[in-house]
Amino acid sequence: MTEHTPQGPVDASLTPRYAGIATFAKLPRIEDVPAADIAVVGVPFDTGVSFRPGARFGPSHVREASRLLRPYNPAQDISPFARKQVVDAGDIVANPFSLDEAVRQVEEAATELGEQVDKIVTIGGDHTIALPLLRAINKKHGPVAVLHFDAHLDTWDTYFGAPTTHGTPFRRASEEGLIDLTASMHGGTRGPLYGKGDLEDDVKLGFQIVTSEFIEEHGIPAALEKIRERVGDKPLYISIDIDVLDPAHAPGTGTPEAGGLTSREMLRLIRGLADLQIVGADVVEVAPAYDHAQITAVAASHVVYELVSAMAGRD
């Protein structure tokens, strides 16, 4: 915890919230404070996508929508920006012409940032970036429980022979021993697969699943019970692909699947996990070109805010 009184966001009652440069939630930049506890950082990168491109514009789009966030979160009864020094750490530079170099750059930058702050919430970017982010967090915490909210499993093996894509990060991370596979889960998965073998492979790796259908059938409390039982008090990394939401709630994404969660359900799920030992998180796959009226960006900005609130609430 920093020694200084946290510097909060620009006061929207003194400076119009639509004025000025958009940092996340109008928070100070990391350079503007002596020390920080929680950093929000962008990774504008989408070289790993299999369908619609454009997630490289995700971080700036989410920051724009986050201008409207306010400092008190009644749902968690917490003022996250007063409790902890939360900052915007800008964007990590990721080479769009070399996926391998980009992955190295993300790992290196996230490792460095992780030495400066306690916890990081990353805004993507396509889901490829979860791999270097998990490599970075592994150096700090060892293998972490991964709670992965997504329409997709993202444990596929290769695409066009390529091992590193947005459909493969959790397969690679499992193989590298970055994930505690006794405590990890997918949440909100649904939709057509390549074959039954996709699910069998996923089980073999060690993941469990709370599907979108399970959540609809049994409700959020039952889903939370399953997740909490699985994760326990292990260091937890939460990776949220915005396509876990139904396309009605998140049209601005690259591989949309019908039958997903509402934003209200997603926010409730995070709140129900707020007391767990969350050590890092990402929110990925926001692709503004397919967004309308900032629907996806508003949802994503609230998801990030809820994650930051959860992290700020636990010492």
Ligand SMILES: N=C(N)NCCCC(=O)O
């Ligand atoms: N990670 C995301 N969003 N999508 C993965 C989809 C991979 C596929 O095209 O089969």
Ligand SMILES: [Zn+2]
């Ligand atoms: Zn997905």
Ligand SMILES: [Zn+2]
């Ligand atoms: Zn994904």
